[in-house]
Amino acid sequence: MTKFASAKRKSHRVRDEAVLERVQRATFQWFVDCQNHDTGLIWDRSRPGCPATIAGVGFALTVYPVAVRRGWINRDNAVAYAVKVLRVLANAPQGEGKSGYSGHRGFFYHFLDPATGLRATAPQFWDSELSTIDTALLMAGVSFARTYFSKRNGLEKEIRSLCTALLERVEWSWMIRADKKIHHGWTPENGIIPHVYGGYSEALLLYLQALAPKNHPAPAECWTSLLDGVKAESFGGKPYIAMPGTPLFCYQYPHCWIDFRGIADDTNRRLGFDYFQNSVRATKAQYRYSVDNPNGWRGYDELDWGLTACDGPGNETKVVDNRERTFRGYSERGCPRGFDDGTLAPTAAISSIVYTPRRSLRTMRFWLKHRPEIFSEMTGFADAFNPTFDTSRSSGWVGSDRVAIDQGPIILMIENYRSGFVWEVMRKDRSLRRALRRAGFKGGWLEK
Structure with a gap:
């Protein structure tokens, strides 16, 4: 590498660090x-x-x-x-x-x-x-x-x-049902909520938390029950476990705290990839969807992408660009399959930085420079924006709120990309190690 190339790369790293610092600090x-x-x-x-x-x-x-x-x-x-x-x-x-x-x-x-x-x-x-x-x-x-x-x-x-x-x-x-799945919750008015978490989702974190304590833990069989029958699917790229709706938060929340790189349970060993690789593949599938833009939404491209549960412009149907479009307020959004009304959530692309660092950084730089209306130095990025809903402005409809569960992953996932700090701390947590072993995970840092 020439001195010029080395200096240029160093300059890019400094620029990227400044972007990450700015976004993290504002969100904090x-x-x-x-x-x-x-x-x-x-x-x-x-x-x-x-x-x-x-x-x-x-x-x-x-x-x-x-x-x-x-x-x-x-x-x-x-x-x-x-x-x-x-x-x-x-x-x-x-x-x-x-x-x-x-x-x-x-x-x-x-x-x-x-x-x-x-x-x-x-x-x-x-x-x-x-x-x-x-x-x-x-x-x-x-x-x-x-x-x-x-x-x-x-x-x-x-x-x-x-x-x-x-x-x-x-x-x-x-909270364990007879088939070893965990219920959604309870109310004093109606008792146990009958719905349970089954299949791949953000519930990886839920089940590992339930397996962790010494008092009142969930039985180890719950992990097997959660993932019973899951399979990998391909949407034009490498196969991954695609949950219904495929919002990106389900591929991010557990990874905010748990470093799944290089550790594998029975499902990982059967499918041939770990849960971190699974999230990489799911994120790249979303990115390809936005670049291909099969439904012709305004703004979708290699710089504007990211679908997850987020705020939206409201429950309304109207004609835009000679097509009838149906929009929602707060809703789960996802792709390649799932609901999509042209609403993009900055947390989806930014919190994917550990999976798609170049793409996430490029998008952050673009938004900070060309979409200043979606960012504030005191609150970070807006929860969502929709260029199709309001064609009078480049970013269209911009949500006025920031949402806690969308803000948190931005800070934690950027930090895991920058330093691995959250993962490093959690690798020392004895309860997490116990939960992972009870779930059948082996390999990688878990063996050290």
Whole structure:
């Protein structure tokens, strides 16, 4: 390599780092601002009067240490946040009542009153359900915090103690159906929600969290039941496990915390690729879909791509470019099969950076330069935009909100790309290692 080529490559790396730093830092500021500052509970979205989301707290418990690593805050700031929010969660009452409780049997309601940490209920909000997947996302952050805050001072000892108490009181065994699949949740009004998680999805994280604790764990057979019968399909590229709808968040959430590279369970060994490779292939299939643009949506190309669950322009049908188009508000979106109304979610492309680094970086650079209306230095990227819905502007309809569960993966996946930090911390977590082994994973870092 010539000196000129070497200098050019170094210049590109510096430029890329500046882009990543800018996006991460702006997105972190959203977490700082969009929370109840007395409880630390994270708002579901950047809208006054909305409830708190326990999944958002799980992301925040991981995001704050990332901010320490990047020098945006000091460790004492992260400790203060973790102690505050963990005390609220650990001390909030649990029980079967319809109101006045944060959850039941160790699980938490999907949405909480941000001022009290108790169940979000009507008429102020709506009657939230007890959610297994959102409890799992919370506990992923709790697990990270327990491992990261490892110093021997009083506050970090308290953090570890609170984390252990929260992790060990979840009665995962209560949520297991007879066929060893995990239910979606429970409400005091109607009892157990009959739907279960089965097949490949974000539930990889849910089931591993359920396998991890010493108290009330799910049986190991649950992992086999989750993935029973899954198969690989091809959409013009390498085969991968394509879940119904194929939104990208399902290929991202588990990987925010767990490094699946080089470790394999029975399904991986049967199919010949691990879950990280599976996500790479799913992401590339989405990218190809946007480049091919079979439905003729405005803006879809090699720089504008990424479908997942996100906000949308609203439930409306209208004629655009001589074609009748049907649009939705918040909805799951995905491809090559799944619902698509021309709505692109920045989190989908950006949080794929560990899978498609060049494509994700190129898209970020393009959006920052040519779509400034979808980015803010104080809140990061808009949740979604749709160039087809509003043809009067280049980015079309732009969502006004940022959503916690879309903001979190941006910070964590960029950090995993930049340093592997979150993965490195979680590889030290004994409970995660126990869960992976119970699920039949072998190889790679798990053997060290």
